[in-house]
Amino acid sequence: MLRSTLLSTVSRQTGRTVTRPCPRCARIRQASSSAKSNISGNHGSSRYVYATAGVLAVVGLYAGSKSSIHLESRVDVDKEQRTDVDGTVSGAKGSKNAGVISKIDPKEDLRAEGWEVEEPSNETKEYITMAEVGCHNLAHDAWVVVEGKVFDVTEFHKNHPGGSQIIVANAGRDPVHPPNTLENNLAPECFKGLVNPKEVEESLRAFEAEQQRVEKERNALPPVETMLGLDEIEETAQSFLAPRVSNYYSGYSLDGHSAEQNRSSFRKCRLVPRVMRDVTAVRPQTTIFGIPSALPIYISPSSNALLGHPDGELNIVRGAAKTGIVQGVSAAASFPLTEILEEKAKMDEESGNKMGMVYQVYLSRDREKNVEQLQQVVEGGCQALILTVDSNVGDHRQVTEKLKGTRGNAEPGIRMGPLGTEDQWHDSSQNWEDLSFIQQHAPGLPIYLKGVSHIEDVRLAKKHGLAGCILSNHGGRQLDGARTGFDSLRSIYAQDPQLVRDIDLYVDGGCRRGHEVLQALAFGAKGVGLGRPFLWAQAAYGEKGVIRTVRILEKEIATAMQLMGVTELSQIKPDMVECIQEIWK
Ligand SMILES: Cc1cc2nc3c(=O)[nH]c(=O)nc-3n(C[C@H](O)[C@H](O)[C@H](O)COP(=O)(O)O)c2cc1C
Structure with missing residues (x-):
């Protein structure tokens, strides 16, 4: 009909x-x-x-x-x-x-x-x-x-x-x-x-x-050196990017509760510093996904960097290589992995060091695609694999849909349904049994499960021999109302501190300041991922924006360490971060 x-x-x-x-x-x-x-x-x-x-x-x-x-x-x-x-x-x-x-x-x-x-x-x-x-x-x-x-x-x-x-x-x-x-x-x-x-x-x-227009406005931006915080860089990027781009980057699912709480959960804690300690020299270096890193942060894999800047993910490669932090490359990056790897090879040659790069995959409905992809990842020299598991169906981003974001105009009742199930990259049948398939095709690569919230899933990840979990609600872009990564970490630590020692846990979502990174480390996180800040930074300032973002965080982390009275990241303990129940109400 x-x-x-x-x-x-x-x-x-x-x-x-x-x-x-x-x-x-x-x-x-x-x-x-x-x-x-x-x-x-x-x-x-x-x-x-x-x-x-x-x-x-x-x-x-x-x-x-x-x-x-x-x-x-x-x-x-x-x-x-x-x-x-x-x-x-x-x-x-x-x-x-x-x-x-x-x-x-x-x-x-x-x-x-x-x-x-x-x-x-x-x-x-x-x-x-x-x-x-x-x-x-x-x-x-x-x-x-x-x-x-x-x-x-x-x-x-x-x-x-x-x-x-x-x-x-x-x-x-x-x-x-x-x-x-x-x-x-x-x-x-x-x-x-x-x-x-x-x-x-x-x-x-x-x-x-x-x-x-975009080029002209980008060229007229204040110098990157005048940017003092990650939020300032975001505001600068938002001031000239087309609404559709801004909307895609800042987008969240439904009412944005999870996205909002990602930010606020860090602010509900108080730091309890130690004093009278010699903090003349601090060492913020650590390892992230088993790779040496200048800081306890990494670039969380985020799609479509090209929406904001013609060099897209290549800006991120250069910025990460020049600052010594690990880049997570999204399965939905706007540049093919081959080009990203070529850029990495160039940077490695220039610096004489091997930059840290990990690749993120979704379990595809077409497993053959995963096989090809994993072969490329292994042969290309990526050092670890992130398997994102909180996207077993597509997102539901109302605001983006309204603006004709990435999913087309949503016609309520006609179009909402199929959107979540059409995409090859979202396999709603994925389950723990599938891990052996990924392990088999990514021999030798440590695998980190991204998008975990529940303590039992952390236990299962450990049981299945995974290297770790990333506690995350996907930047509030998948299940609205899902607990924040930081809250999951605190909860898991409270229930089973030994588990946090037994398997590597990372956190992402809403972290924008150096002292917030330290808060996560206090509860046993090995590092914190940041997604949007790097998208905004490269959109506004290209590679320089990425570098500036890392430098800002580096300064904030080092200063916070000194003010907390620690010289090594391992000295940050849970008793130095107080999350008072009344504040949460
Ligand atoms: C525009 C955008 C695209 C993203 N694309 C991916 C992706 O392709 N794969 C993935 O695992 N996570 C993706 N994420 C989630 C990020 O990896 C990360 O979990 C989240 O952004 C962290 O929150 P933050 O942006 O507040 O730092 C994306 C996030 C954003 C904002």
């Missing part, structure tokens, strides 16, 4: 979502009662414009210097892939997400305006409009435009080397991908047609204008 496509637009006045049937699709449906296509999507023009403005800054790297449109390379469209229905043309045969192609042919008008216009193909005389492309903007229905060509990347994005999210984030949109890379990896049937070149041109112009 054909349903009317609904358009959702966010009223700028009321901020409320207004939903109405799409007149265009309704017209097409009237005309094509026998259409095979199952059209779904929302492409309200005001939302589309808003979302487009958001994406422009996001894909700086991809934009490159592309300023002209080349439609010279034709892709043969199999006649049978398109079914003419009363003047409209539906998408690929058998595709549940088949598209709709306009019967309006603007080519003559365009030629009259002086455009050089090529024929889309012998079979297809019409162009796909950007509005139509915009209908296909979801993880399970994703089209993108590259150099005027429209591709269905619904299947491809799940295996995209740069991560699924970056593709989905740009689904239904402008040209965003380096030329030829998609074409070479896509089956011919994924080609949907061409977009009106004038529209592409306009969209590119807007894209470039936004790129220039």
